[in-house]
Each structure stands twice: as C-alpha cells, then as structure tokens.
Amino acid sequence: MVPAQNSPVPLQVAYAGSMGSLMDGGIKPAVAKALNVELQGRAQGSTGLANLIVAGSIRPDVFISITPGPMRNVVKAGKAARAIPIARTEMVIAYSPRSPYAQLLAKAGGAGAKPWWQILETHGVRFGRTDPNTDPQGLNIIFTMQLAETYYQQPGLAVKILGPVINPQQIFQEPQVMARLQAGQLDASSAYKTQPAALGLPFLPLPKEINLGDASREREYKKATVNLNGKTLHPSPLVFYAAALKDAPQPELANRFIDWLQGSEARAIFSRYHYDGAAGDENLLP
Secondary structure, eight states: OOOOOOOOEEEEEEEEGGGHHHIIIIIHHHHHHHHOEEEEEEEEOHHHHHHHHHHTSOOOSEEEEESHHHHHHHHHTTSBSOBEEEEEOOEEEEEOTTSTTHHHHHHTTSTTOOOHHHHHTSTTOOEEBOOTTTOHHHHHHHHHHHHHHHHTTOTTHHHHHHOSSSOTTTBOOHHHHHHHHHHTSOSEEEEETHHHHHHTOOEEEOOTTTSSOOGGGHHHHTTOOEEETTEEEOOOOOEEEEEEBTTOSSHHHHHHHHHHHTSHHHHHHHHHTTOBOOOSOSOOBO
C-alpha cells in the first residue's frame, strides 16, 4: 500500500497586486509540486502591504514588492534582514479593445498617426490608474507622464491626461483597473507590461526614457518628482524584490521559497508571464 503524501504546508505570501495572474496561474501550482506548499496569497498595493507589515497588522511569511521603496521600509523596520531582486517590468499604456479610441491607439506611433499622449488628452477619454498613496503604480504613472513632458517637449501633458495627483474620477483599486478595461468601462489605463499581456489586452510600449524599466537610467528617471503628504518622491526602476520576514510563521519554508524564486523553474514562469529577468546588478536590500 502506497503511503499518503503529506498535506501541503500553507505559506502566506503578501505580494504586489499587479502580480495576481502570475501568482495564481504560474507560481502557486508550481510551488505546490516543487515544495509541497499551499500558497495563500494576499494581493494589494506594495506600499499599503508594507505599512501593514511594519505596523504588525499582518504577518505573512514572504513579502514581494515592486520598486525598492516599500521593501526598504520593511527592512528598515526590522521586519526582514534583506531582500533580493527577482524580476523587472516597465510602464505601458493599456487600452480596451472595446474603446471608441482603440483603433487610434493601435495606430499610435505609426507614420502620420496621432501620438498616444495626444489621444489621451482628448476630452472624454476615460483613463484609469491606482491610488499613489497606497500603490507604487499610482505614483509611477505620474512619474512617467512627467518624463513624457520633457521627452516629447509637451509642457502640461501630465495634468492634461491625469488631472490632479489625487483624481477620484480616475483612481480605482488595482484589480479593478484591468477588469474595467476588459469590460469597456475605461478607454485606457496605466499598467505594468505584465498586466495587459497576461490578460490578452492590447497595450502601447513606451520609450525607455520614460517607462521606468531601465536600471541604467535611474538618474534620468529621478528628474521626475511628486509631492505627496508633505514628502517629495522620486521614481525608482521597476524591480520586484522578495524577502522572508523575520517573524514568519513558516521561516524555513519562507527561505526555501525565496531560493526557489531565484531558480530556473521560477525564471521560466516569470518569462511566460511577460516579466523581464532581474539583470543581477540591482543591489540587495538593504
């Protein structure tokens, strides 16, 4: 008689909300086989998750953030010893195939076509983004639009497209943005490249000078600035960091999962879900 396999061990992972498709469709089934783990995820904006971890309101085994800022807060608070880069992405403009502007956006960048930013400035375009107070992507689209002003020599472009920094008409929870695009309730939105690609939604790639995806351009990116809650903020390259938390309920398993994320199987899954590999030159945190 063949003995029954041990039941999977639960592993609590708090991760950037944009990683939902990757985690549910790729990582979760893979680690179930590789590590006999039942991954129990919490998807939310990285800044909001970091604040909850620092306050002790949640106690996951592993935290995965995008951009170093949220992770750096967790490390500085003594909740993790270090974090490692595991992947990267870049900012794009996603759009709905149901939008009346879809054909224009599909042609944007072509010879004689309207540029994407001019289409998004059109009165009546419904643009979606996330809250810059709780989600790095909500900040990153503001930085991208500011950099676009200089790159395209279009002063005021950011305000014309986004309105004020906090614009309730545009701001939604991260999972809602892609859902609204799919339903045709938004014409276009900010996105990381990984998001629309995973859902089969069309998107416009942006130049490296403004897409925050090129680590070698960090100094150029930092020319963008947002004043939020009395703080002056600057962008960072879009690198994903992972850390096992010091008070993890499953510390040994958390570290095994971190090791697995650096291996060839995980890298293949990242690639399949349109994530770029971490170049290896991003510093460990701290």
